[in-house]
Amino acid sequence: MTTTTTNAGADWKSPEAAARVRKRHAGDLRLKFAGMAALGFAVLMLAILLVSLFANGYQALRQTHASVTFELSAEHIDAADPQRGNYRAIVQDAVQGLFPGIDNPGELRSAVGILSNGAQNALRSIALNDPSLIGQEVTIDVPLSDPYDQLAKGLVDRDSPEDQRRLKDADIALFDTLQARDVVSLPINWALVTNADSRFPELAGLQGAIWGSFYALLVCFVLSFPTGIAAGIYLEEFAPKNRLTDIVEININNLAAVPSVVFGLLALAVFIGWFGMPRSAPLVGGMTLALMTLPTIIIATRAALKAVPPSIREAALGVGASKHQVVLTHVLPLAMPGILTGTIIGLAQALGETAPLLLIGMNAFITEAPSSLVDSSTALPTQIFIWADSPERGFVARTSAAILVLLAFLIAMNAVAVFLRSRFERRY
Amino acid sequence: MQDAITNALAIKVACDKVNVHYGDTHAIKDVSIDIQDKTVTAFIGPSGCGKSTFLRCINRMNDTIDICKVTGRIELEGDDIYDAGIDPVQLRARVGMVFQKPNPFPKSIYDNVAYGPRIHGIAAGKAELDEIVESALRKAALWNEVKDRLQSPGTGLSGGQQQRLCIARAIATAPEVLLMDEPCSALDPIATAQVEDLIHELRENYSVVIVTHSMQQAARVSQKTAFFHLGFMPEYDDTEKIFSNPSDKRTQDYITGRFG
Numbered sequence: 098m099t100t101t102t103t104n105a106g107a108d109w110k111s112p113e114a115a116a117r118v119r120k121r122h123a124g125d126l127r128l129k130f131a132g133m134a135a136l137g138f139a140v141l142m143l144a145i146l147l148v149s150l151f152a153n154g155y156q157a158l159r160q161t162h163a164s165v166t167f168e169l170s171a172e173h174i175d176a177a178d179p180q181r182g183n184y185r186a187i188v189q190d191a192v193q194g195l196f197p198g199i200d201n202p203g204e205l206r207s208a209v210g211i212l213s214n215g216a217q218n219a220l221r222s223i224a225l226n227d228p229s230l231i232g233q234e235v236t237i238d239v240p241l242s243d244p245y246d247q248l249a250k251g252l253v254d255r256d257s258p259e260d261q262r263r264l265k266d267a268d269i270a271l272f273d274t275l276q277a278r279d280v281v282s283l284p285i286n287w288a289l290v291t292n293a294d295s296r297f298p299e300l301a302g303l304q305g306a307i308w309g310s311f312y313a314l315l316v317c318f319v320l321s322f323p324t325g326i327a328a329g330i331y332l333e334e335f336a337p338k339n340r341l342t343d344i345v346e347i348n349i350n351n352l353a354a355v356p357s358v359v360f361g362l363l364a365l366a367v368f369i370g371w372f373g374m375p376r377s378a379p380l381v382g383g384m385t386l387a388l389m390t391l392p393t394i395i396i397a398t399r400a401a402l403k404a405v406p407p408s409i410r411e412a413a414l415g416v417g418a419s420k421h422q423v424v425l426t427h428v429l430p431l432a433m434p435g436i437l438t439g440t441i442i443g444l445a446q447a448l449g450e451t452a453p454l455l456l457i458g459m460n461a462f463i464t465e466a467p468s469s470l471v472d473s474s475t476a477l478p479t480q481i482f483i484w485a486d487s488p489e490r491g492f493v494a495r496t497s498a499a500i501l502v503l504l505a506f507l508i509a510m511n512a513v514a515v516f517l518r519s520r521f522e523r524r525y
Numbered sequence: 526m527q528d529a530i531t532n533a534l535a536i537k538v539a540c541d542k543v544n545v546h547y548g549d550t551h552a553i554k555d556v557s558i559d560i561q562d563k564t565v566t567a568f569i570g571p572s573g574c575g576k577s578t579f580l581r582c583i584n585r586m587n588d589t590i591d592i593c594k595v596t597g598r599i600e601l602e603g604d605d606i607y608d609a610g611i612d613p614v615q616l617r618a619r620v621g622m623v624f625q626k627p628n629p630f631p632k633s634i635y636d637n638v639a640y641g642p643r644i645h646g647i648a649a650g651k652a653e654l655d656e657i658v659e660s661a662l663r664k665a666a667l668w669n670e671v672k673d674r675l676q677s678p679g680t681g682l683s684g685g686q687q688q689r690l691c692i693a694r695a696i697a698t699a700p701e702v703l704l705m706d707e708p709c710s711a712l713d714p715i716a717t718a719q720v721e722d723l724i725h726e727l728r729e730n731y732s733v734v735i736v737t738h739s740m741q742q743a744a745r746v747s748q749k750t751a752f753f754h755l756g757f758m759p760e761y762d763d764t765e766k767i768f769s770n771p772s773d774k775r776t777q778d779y780i781t782g783r784f785g
């Protein structure tokens with residue numbers, strides 16, 4: 098025991114000491130405010146993003162419809178073959194009925210343009226479904242075509258010079274007549290999720306893209322989740338520590354940072370070029386995304402395994418569990434929340450990934466939802482890309498709405514992650 | 526016959542010229558020791574002298590450390606445990622271990638104790654497993670405290686209860702030798718006393734080896750004491766003899782508190 102030193106030099110009441118204390122408190126406050134400012138900035142940016150998406154996209158959440166009565170006259174449809182009926186003529190007749198004042202073919206043609214082309218398809222499927230309706234009248238809600246939809250939503254400036262608008266004064270007059278007849282409505286645009294893509298904005302929907310993304314993510318998950326966990330377990334628990342495993346490890350870390358477009362090129366060359374797999378197919382898209390997701394899952398798995406306290410391993414080994422029993426029954430369950438979090442992050446990234454899918458042709462124009470893994474299809478991000486590139490006014494709002502749908506899917510996936518994490522979470 | 530048993534207890538673990546290397550570190554140097562059956566043997570010595578390392582040689586826990594190399598001969602009832610024909614997984618069922626920090630599995634109390642018997646196929650059915658669990662918990666003096674909540678998590682118990690649960694888990698596979706590495710260092714005095722009582726009782730059936738940094742504890746619970754110093758084992762004798770009249774200078778210095 099040496100003699101205890103006294104604090105002879107320190108005078109806790111001196112002005113210098115007080116200044117030091119003030120300085121320290123100021124430092125604490127500065128750090129706290131810097132953190133709050135950073136957080137505030139992040140939240141603000143997020144809010145701006147969401148507000149602008151909503152501001153642009155909410156118009157696409159509703160679609161102008163008109164309730165129109167059509168006569169499925171037997172003159173135009175052969176009951177034996179409803180598929181080949183002259184539905185154009187039926188629509189023309191109905192439009193003529195709507196606007197009795199029209200008497201020349203040119204005016205009638207532009208009046209027909211007020212209804213979406215989808216009207217003919219809708220009539221065809223009615224006739225196909227129930228041929229007994231042929232010869233009778235049906236009243237259905239048909240979407241108005243895009244320019245009139247814009248007009249109904251008040252997005253067309255009626256006071257601007259006529260030559261600067263797509264809709265001439267005569268067209269606007271037709272619409273006003275229709276509206277005065279009280280047949281125009283503005284219901285929720287379910288077509289946005291129940292229709293596949295179309296050249297006509299009023300008919301275009303995300304169903305094909307949603308299924309395409311679903312199939313691609315399914316393939317991605319099925320390939321990368323078990324492979325990633327198995328690879329992570331091997332590297333973390335079984336692999337000898339030597340040069341070879343070091344090199345593998347470095348490469349996996351690098352792989353996680355490779356730009357996604359490179360994976361697209363690789364997939365184009367290998368999957369489509371060598372193996373001759375179909376272009377634009379969710380199967381190939383999923384395989385490409387799996388290449389990108391795999392390193393993320395491996396890294397997450399290893400980090401999660403490393404975080405399991407060694408005492409649990411020792412406990413299991415100590416009662417005579419073998420290596421695989423230790424890993425499978427004790428370590429892996431405890432690592433599962435971390436692995437799942439990493440997996441969901443990887444899948445969420447994959448869901449939003451555009452570049453590799455463009456390269457393998459998932460930006461094709463396809464008007465039907467894929468019914469299998471090898472059907473041509475788009476995916477949500479590539480659909481957004483296509484729509485953002487389309488000139489029609491109606492696609493502007495639909496692009497933002499599609500982004501909102503994509504965000505909704507991301508939020509749903511994160512909710513699943515949170516749920517799974519809380520279910521697996523155990524204290525130790 | 527009676528005399529033969531009390532005077533000359535059988536040798537359970539015979540260690541001959543054991544050396545352990547961690548890479549370049551020579552952690553155990555030429556240690557030879559015969560550990561008796563139905564005896565509590567204490568390992569004492571300053572920290573870092575190799576007590577844990579030597580203890581972990583006896584159930585081959587050192588196998589799990591890549592850089593650790595064990596040479597020499599360790600026999601359990603005459604069988605070389607480092608022989609190629611010996612499976613370390615089976616060995617660890619015969620030589621149980623209790624660790625410094627209580628480490629129950631994040632599972633129910635029942636599953637904690639039942640885990641060993643399950644993986645080694647010791648119980649024939651549910652009824653027998655129940656019996657094994659109950660008897661292990663009784664031997665670990667924990668049964669009365671937990672019998673009504675066998676399905677609640679083992680991690681929810683107090684520190685002392687957790688350590689007794691770990692002991693129950695270790696004895697559920699009916700090991701022949703029980704290794705304990707500073708089992709009381711994370712416990713309060715009351716829990717320590719309970720565990721020490723338990724060690725007394727375990728001695729009737731098992732050969733117990735306990736590492737402790739408390740010399741009072743060694744004196745209280747053990748019949749034999751081995752003193753470790755810088756990887757060597759300078760002295761191994763009856764506990765009474767070591768604490769009253771050690772023959773090695775280093776032992777004497779340690780016991781009288783001159784270093785350690």
Ligand SMILES: Nc1ncnc2c1ncn2[C@@H]1O[C@H](COP(=O)(O)OP(=O)(O)O)[C@@H](O)[C@H]1O
Binds near residue numbers: 573576578
């Ligand atoms: N896992 C390990 N890797 C490398 N060296 C180790 C390891 N475990 C113990 N050692 C070394 O072996 C020596 C003995 O350690 P240990 O057996 O833990 O001592 P004690 O239990 O007596 O305190 C120490 O020098 C320690 O640094």
Ligand SMILES: [Mg+2]
Binds near residue numbers: 576577578706
């Ligand atoms: Mg130790």
